[in-house]
Amino acid sequence: MFPQGVTPRVTAANTPQMESGLQEDVVRQQSFVDLDRWMERYQQADPDAPTALVGALSPALLRFFKSQVATREQADDLLQQTWLRIHRVRHTYRPGEPVLPWIYAIARRVRVDGYRRTRRIGLHEIAMEVLPERPMPGEARNAGPTFDTLVAGLPEGQREVVAMLKVGGLTLEEVARATSSTVGAVKQKAHRAYERLRILLQVQAEEQAGGATQ
Amino acid sequence: MNCKDVARTLSEQAQLPLQAEDHVKSCQYCQELVRSLDSPVPADPPSPATLRQIAEGMASHLRPVRPLAPARYFLGAFLSIFVSMVAVGLHRTGTFTITVQTPLQTAAILIALAIGAGVLAYSLVQQMVPGGRHRIAPSLLPVGITMLLAIATAALFQFQQEPNFWRDAWGCIRGGTPIGVLAAVPFWLVLRRGTILSPGMTGAATGLLAGLVGTSVLELQCPNLHASHILVSHIGVAILCALAGLVIGKTAEMIGRRSDLLQ
Numbered sequence: 001m002f003p004q005g006v007t008p009r010v011t012a013a014n015t016p017q018m019e020s021g022l023q024e025d026v027v028r029q030q031s032f033v034d035l036d037r038w039m040e041r042y043q044q045a046d047p048d049a050p051t052a053l054v055g056a057l058s059p060a061l062l063r064f065f066k067s068q069v070a071t072r073e074q075a076d077d078l079l080q081q082t083w084l085r086i087h088r089v090r091h092t093y094r095p096g097e098p099v100l101p102w103i104y105a106i107a108r109r110v111r112v113d114g115y116r117r118t119r120r121i122g123l124h125e126i127a128m129e130v131l132p133e134r135p136m137p138g139e140a141r142n143a144g145p146t147f148d149t150l151v152a153g154l155p156e157g158q159r160e161v162v163a164m165l166k167v168g169g170l171t172l173e174e175v176a177r178a179t180s181s182t183v184g185a186v187k188q189k190a191h192r193a194y195e196r197l198r199i200l201l202q203v204q205a206e207e208q209a210g211g212a213t214q
Numbered sequence: 215m216n217c218k219d220v221a222r223t224l225s226e227q228a229q230l231p232l233q234a235e236d237h238v239k240s241c242q243y244c245q246e247l248v249r250s251l252d253s254p255v256p257a258d259p260p261s262p263a264t265l266r267q268i269a270e271g272m273a274s275h276l277r278p279v280r281p282l283a284p285a286r287y288f289l290g291a292f293l294s295i296f297v298s299m300v301a302v303g304l305h306r307t308g309t310f311t312i313t314v315q316t317p318l319q320t321a322a323i324l325i326a327l328a329i330g331a332g333v334l335a336y337s338l339v340q341q342m343v344p345g346g347r348h349r350i351a352p353s354l355l356p357v358g359i360t361m362l363l364a365i366a367t368a369a370l371f372q373f374q375q376e377p378n379f380w381r382d383a384w385g386c387i388r389g390g391t392p393i394g395v396l397a398a399v400p401f402w403l404v405l406r407r408g409t410i411l412s413p414g415m416t417g418a419a420t421g422l423l424a425g426l427v428g429t430s431v432l433e434l435q436c437p438n439l440h441a442s443h444i445l446v447s448h449i450g451v452a453i454l455c456a457l458a459g460l461v462i463g464k465t466a467e468m469i470g471r472r473s474d475l476l477q
Contacts, residue, residue, distance in 0.1 A: 202243045
């Protein structure tokens with residue numbers, strides 16, 4: 001799918017066959033360089049560059065949008081808008097700078113704009129409430145909460161940070177850059193998010209234990 | 215090590231240290247948290263047709279672009295504009311204050327203004343590029359700089375009763391604000407080369423930087439050394455310009471979103 005030389009970082013980072021942290025680091029480093037190189041070629045109007053970048057980054061971007069409580073349709077729409085905006089502002093990428101914070105900063109802005117647009121449209125529409133499917137007894141306990149359902153209980157800022165760290169595979173420094181924030185603030189948000197998630201899991205487990213004894 | 219420590223460690227390091235792992239092994243909830251966060255995300259890739267459509271759309275309008283100049287050029291441009299505009303302002307109004315202020319007061323207030331302008335210029339350069347590195351959160355910066363100047367003023371100058379407080383204050387605001395507005399134009403011309411993702415935040419920072427030009431001119435020109443006068447009418451100019459920048463940025467953001475909606 002990707003032109004030769006592209007190692008999609010996110011795909012590589014999520015591959016279960018990774019044997020050691022060192023190997024993972026080498027792959028990450030390698031794919032960083034590849035993305036940087038493709039971004040430079042994109043600025044030089046290399047016709048292969050858009051395919052390489054879109055192929056390498058879209059799966060993680062789509063996951064990022066989906067984890068921000070967007071439906072699949074909305075996530076697809078946001079993905080297209082992100083690439084459109086990236087295309088418009090591609091001159092603002094400085095060769096040698098990390099690509100991922102640049103991409104995610106744009107994606108984050110597109111998501112915020114998309115959310116506001118959806119909310120405005122929603123004000124003029126009559127909402128048809130769809131009731132969530134009720135899990136079969138014991139089913140949820142065995143399966144465990146998925147990442148999306150787990151982070152859905154977090155406030156927006158914390159959810160965004162956790163999604164970038166865990167779905168996008170960004171480092172703390174990269175998340176800080178993407179969110180126009182500082183590393184300290186990102187660490188604090190992540191810490192609060194994990195604390196909250198642990199409490200949510202505890203409450204869920206207690207509720208399920210209570211339900212099972214009744 | 216307890217659950218809170220595990221959450222802290224998770225937020226700071228990708229790999230848990232041995233101590234944390236020992237706790238995770240014995241704690242059901244931490245175990246579940248770590249497992250949920252580390253669990254592979256189910257594959258739900260975008261359709262190849264969509265990706266092809268996006269890539270083809272991008273490739274069809276592909277023209278070479280010149281990347282932005284290095285950050286130091288923009289920083290130099292912002293600082294040069296700042297100094298030039300202050301010089302132009304002082305050329306018109308003169309520097310009466312230096313003769314009535316103590317050297318300590320002059321040096322301290324100019325250093326505070328220089329730090330404020332330098333930090334704001336650096337932040338604006340980073341805000342011009344998505345994913346720029348920020349030492350201080352740009353959303354807090356305008357408030358922080360305004361407070362720094364207010365504290366410096368309160369520490370360096372005395373609070374005294376003034377008979378014509380509002381008349382004098384209005385005179386300085388009327389003189390300093392146009393200088394700030396004038397300075398905002400070249401700042402905007404530099405900024406528009408980049409991409410502004412948060413127009414409100416960047417507008418406030420640009421407004422404050424432009425307002426600081428007005429404040430600097432007033433600090434060197436106005437012979438009134440009362441702390442309350444400086445706070446209200448000199449720093450007030452910077453605050454007014456920052457608020458104007460915020461409003462302009464927010465309005466531009468709203469208009470942009472509305473035009474996107476219509477497309």
